[in-house]
Amino acid sequence: MPHYEFFCHACKKTFAKILTVAEHEREKIVCPHCGSKNVEQGWSAFSAITSKKSA
Numbered sequence: 001m002p003h004y005e006f007f008c009h010a011c012k013k014t015f016a017k018i019l020t021v022a023e024h025e026r027e028k029i030v031c032p033h034c035g036s037k038n039v040e041q042g043w044s045a046f047s048a049i050t051s052k053k054s055a
């Protein structure tokens with residue numbers, strides 16, 4: 001299953017969703033923290049940035 005990472009501009013939090021490509025195309029992604037639709041897809045870049053902290 002593809003795993004998508006998102007960043008919410010409204011509450012400045014990241015979250016991940018597991019979606020099929022079809023679901024991703026069809027669904028409007030909303031932030032699970034605040035319900036905002038002002039989200040940006042981050043792919044795996046966020047986990048790469050986060051993992052640098054432990055390096």
Ligand SMILES: [Zn+2]
Nearest residue numbers: 008011031034
């Ligand atoms: Zn949010």
